[in-house]
Amino acid sequence: EDKVVQSPLSLVVHEGDTVTLNCSYEVTNFRSLLWYKQEKKAPTFLFMLTSSGIEKKSGRLSSILDKKELSSILNITATQTGDSAIYLCAVRGQTSGSRLTFGEGTQLTVNP
Amino acid sequence: NAGVTQTPKFQVLKTGQSMTLQCAQDMNHEYMSWYRQDPGMGLRLIHYSVGAGITDQGEVPNGYNVSRSTTEDFPLRLLSAAPSQTSVYFCASSYMTGELFFGEGSRLTVL
Numbered sequence: 564e565d566k567v568v569q570s571p572l573s574l575v576v577h578e579g580d581t582v583t584l585n586c587s588y589e590v591t592n593f594r595s596l597l598w599y600k601q602e603k604k605a606p607t608f609l610f611m612l613t614s615s616g617i618e619k620k621s622g623r624l625s626s627i628l629d630k631k632e633l634s635s636i637l638n639i640t641a642t643q644t645g646d647s648a649i650y651l652c653a654v655r656g657q658t659s660g661s662r663l664t665f666g667e668g669t670q671l672t673v674n675p
Numbered sequence: 676n677a678g679v680t681q682t683p684k685f686q687v688l689k690t691g692q693s694m695t696l697q698c699a700q701d702m703n704h705e706y707m708s709w710y711r712q713d714p715g716m717g718l719r720l721i722h723y724s725v726g727a728g729i730t731d732q733g734e735v736p737n738g739y740n741v742s743r744s745t746t747e748d749f750p751l752r753l754l755s756a757a758p759s760q761t762s763v764y765f766c767a768s769s770y771m772t773g774e775l776f777f778g779e780g781s782r783l784t785v786l
Binding site: 572604607655660662663664665666668 | 705718
């Protein structure tokens, strides 16, 4: 059974800080790893990492996949209060079809 | 483009009642799924479907039924509601290997 563990579970920082969120996984025949941001409502897509695309960047957010260590990190630089959210990591395996298994999420709070 | 539409947004049930959460998508996605989200437990997969006429169980299927008669619709049925089913429910869809698009969620309370 696929498994995703995220750390830390919660994090409080000040505006301007840089944060690193961690995601480790166990999956049969890895296909992809996805990051989502969830504010008050539905999760919104951030990045998808695959064997052919192990680094993604968008503005102040970036993510790297380490297939050897079965993990990924999500970096946020120069944090803003609007970055406060739950960040979710999910994995998809070749044998699980299109199923995505999610971790518990990291609750990030950015204080002014 | 409406994306993924869920109804109702809020529902209060009494123990033992049944109800259906509706989900529709207009992106011609093959894959559709239902998750529940509880505090500290992330998103847990209830049921999913890879196409019309095909459904399968996820991690927490007990007490729920689904059907997929069309590509667009994937309703979730609670047969006999229990307080343990109090949760926020998300419907989501995607192409087979793509990003998952979520509906806005349905908050269900079972008394």
